[in-house]
Amino acid sequence: MIRVLLLFLLALSLSMPAGAQASFADKVQAWKIQFPKRDVVAHVFKEVVEFQLNPAPKPGEGKVQARVTSEIQLVPLKDFMKFEDGLFYYDELQIEGLKATSAEGKNVAVDKLCGSYQEDNIFHSDMKLCVVRFPLAEKGKPFTYTYTEHYRDVKFLTSVYFNQHLPAVERLIEFRIPAWLDVDLREFNFAGAPIEKATRKEGDLTVATFRMKDVPASPREGHAPSRAHSMPHLVCVSKAVTANGARQPLFESVKDLYGWYSSVCAEIGNRPEELKERVTALTAGKKTDLEKVEAIFYWVQDNIRYIAFEDGIMGFKPDAAQNVLQKKYGDCKGKANLLKEMLKLAGFDARLTWIGTSDLPYDYTLPSLAVDNHMICTVIVGGKKYYLDGTEYYMALNDYAQRIQGKQVLIEDGKNYIIEKVPEFPADHNKVKLSEKLAIDGVALSGSSAIEYNGESKSMLQSVYATIRNDKKEDALGNYLRKGNDNVVVANMKNSDVTERQKPLQVSYTVKTSNQVTRTGNELYVGLDWDKDFGDLEMPADRLSDYEFSQKYHYTVQKELQLPEGYKVDYLPAALKKAGPGCSFEGSYSSKGRTIVYTKTIVISKPILRKADFPAWNAFLSDVNKFYNEQVVLTK
Incomplete structure (x- = not known):
């Protein structure tokens, strides 16, 4: 039963x-x-x-x-x-x-x-x-x-x-x-x-x-x-x-992938004659080939708005160059195609170029649409290839954003193709160099500062600065320099040309920082590093993903503190030299006559911090923060 x-x-x-x-x-x-x-x-x-x-x-x-x-x-x-x-x-x-x-x-x-x-x-x-x-x-x-x-x-x-x-x-x-x-x-x-x-x-x-x-x-x-x-x-x-x-x-090799790309781009329908007037105006008076290329490249950066949906794989066919010029906006394909047609009119060998940004770990041994998510323009001048990414703002000729550095590119070459690699730069390409001369002013430190930005550190600041209304630019730059710290007052700012692409961006200013000096009897306790770069970037134990920095970093700092009358150095913190996963730190204090010199160099040389390296990163940061929290002691 x-x-x-x-x-x-x-x-x-x-x-x-x-x-x-x-x-x-x-x-x-x-x-x-x-x-x-x-x-x-x-x-x-x-x-x-x-x-x-x-x-x-x-x-x-x-x-x-x-x-x-x-x-x-x-x-x-x-x-x-x-x-x-x-x-x-x-x-x-x-x-x-x-x-x-x-x-x-x-x-x-x-x-x-x-x-x-x-x-x-x-x-x-x-x-x-x-x-x-x-x-x-x-x-x-x-x-x-x-x-x-x-x-x-x-x-x-x-x-x-x-x-x-x-x-x-x-x-x-x-x-x-x-x-x-x-x-x-x-x-x-x-x-x-x-x-x-x-x-x-x-x-x-x-x-x-x-x-x-x-x-x-x-x-x-x-x-x-x-x-x-x-x-x-x-x-x-x-x-x-x-x-x-x-x-x-179908897609047996990169040859098939390129063949399909080419067939799509053959149907663009460019009308270069509609670009001629603009190209003539941009190149007028330019003496060298590179000056002409720069004039066209920078104009497209500055005047054609980028609106693409960056991670999509659809829409492989670029918009016609004359449409992008007329509308004043385009995606990466449209801007690359406009650059190509304008440069060709100016007499240069310019070509459409496919690339997968740093978001993608693939290369062209993988014949798939997954390998590419971006398009740029390659121009060949004097036998050298320059990779022009029209979607970047304030990017200099022969300079490249982190997201395309070291990546393979697929360059059109008629029925053939060329595979090359975008140059990759070390961290010091993006160097930020700060120098300050300070004196004790009651419980504050005050003095003069000068800072220099290079590479992506510079282009990022330029891009943000360009979006700020003119009547707000000074406040915005001041806030950027003080890194949002309410204890810091920045004034009397002077800067080099913010639109200059090939030279470093330099800013000088006066600075006053509160709450960096403590008086106890005959002693003064002075903290010279209030920025404490990356000090708050400890990786939490419950984080699931790797951590990606927006770029490689190279910060150098030198601060000179003038001793107040009647005081001498009682204690200087010990120097620290420390290496971590894809990073390094060097910091030291020294006494030279009536001046204390503080120096610091911090480098992030790898843009991705792997989850497996979080414990080593946190240990590195712990030692750095101990150094940051040390103070100079002066006594009467």
Whole structure:
């Protein structure tokens, strides 16, 4: 009888709708601890990637299409909350079959609000966004959420990440690859990740499965590098199709990637004659080739607004040069194309150039649209290549932002292509040099200061300064110099030309700093370093991401303190020389006659601080802060 009852219950469970699931109420508390600050978890997050041959492609379609079906078993950790998701789509990618199902197998009404993705009311690309909302039941009761992403051309199927916006108890990625398609699944950041891989055959299909358990959601933390640098993911490269016994390359090598780029750019429709008047005016009176290049490059920087959606992979076709000139704005592709056409009119060899910024860890051994997210212009003058990034402001010719330094570039060369690398600069390229002469003024320090900015330290300040209203510029510069410290008063500022790109930016001013001198009996305690650069940048133990600096840093400081009459040096702090992960510090005090000289050099030579290096960084910072907190002691 018991055996019959068990068989009946088993048959009943098999006949239940697919959406019907048991409650996970007993696991809610454990998941709250495992995935803190999360209201919903995915018990199972499964993506199935399937490919379809397209024998007669229509315009905008490829020989191969792909469908990625996501089936997510959502489990709320709070009662009766509303689930919200955002699904991006564009011309080559459509969202289909969106559905939500309750634990009882009933369809749940889904609210969708779809439209163009925008920022500051400017449409940046053909990127669109669907905001999806539907109600969940009591905590622990699962819902099934499914949708399919239809790629009209398989080349737009690039990266698949294990970490998503939801934490997942189990994450599954399955590729169902037909025999007629040659697919290369490149693995990134798999080292140390508990990913199980399996391959099996199902008729003519090769099924590759990747499984990972207890996957946290993608962290959202300030100064986090692109997830491509640290999070495990796959890049799907569809190399070739075999049809009717013939092999047809898709993206088998960088040659195929470049061929597609070139075919898109061949349809731009530039009308260079509409640029001629502007080019003639800009180059008039310029004596050398480099002066002419600078005149055009800087004019585009200063006068064509950059509005692109930077991380998108869509819109590979640049806007026509005459359109960008007329509208006075463009994305990276539009500005690069305008630079190319203007420079060609001026008689230079200028070429469109594709590049992946520092957000991407790939190079051109990976023939995928994932490798590039940016376009610049290369101009060849006297046999030397100059890489012109029109999206940067106040960037000098032959100077490059951190985000493109050391990165490979793909330069157009007719039916061929050229692969080069953008130069990379050491930290002292961005040197900031501060010198001060100070005297004790009651409980304050006052005196004169001079500071010099170079490289990105300079261009960043120039860019910010240019955006400030003229009547606010002096206040803004003063606040920048005192680094927001209310104890510091800056006055009598004089600066070199803020628009000058090739020379350092220099600022002189007077300074008065309160609360840096303490009087106790016959003794004076003096603190000479109130900036304490990077001193408050301890990495918290619960941070999940690496930390990315906006640039490399090289700060040098020299301060001279004049001893007050009747006082002598009683104590000078010991010198410190310390190295840490991608960083170094040197600081010392010395006495020269009636003057105390304080020097400091701090260098951040690597722009990304890895999570594994946080303990060493914090130990480095602890020693630096001890040095910062030391004081000079003077006695009568």
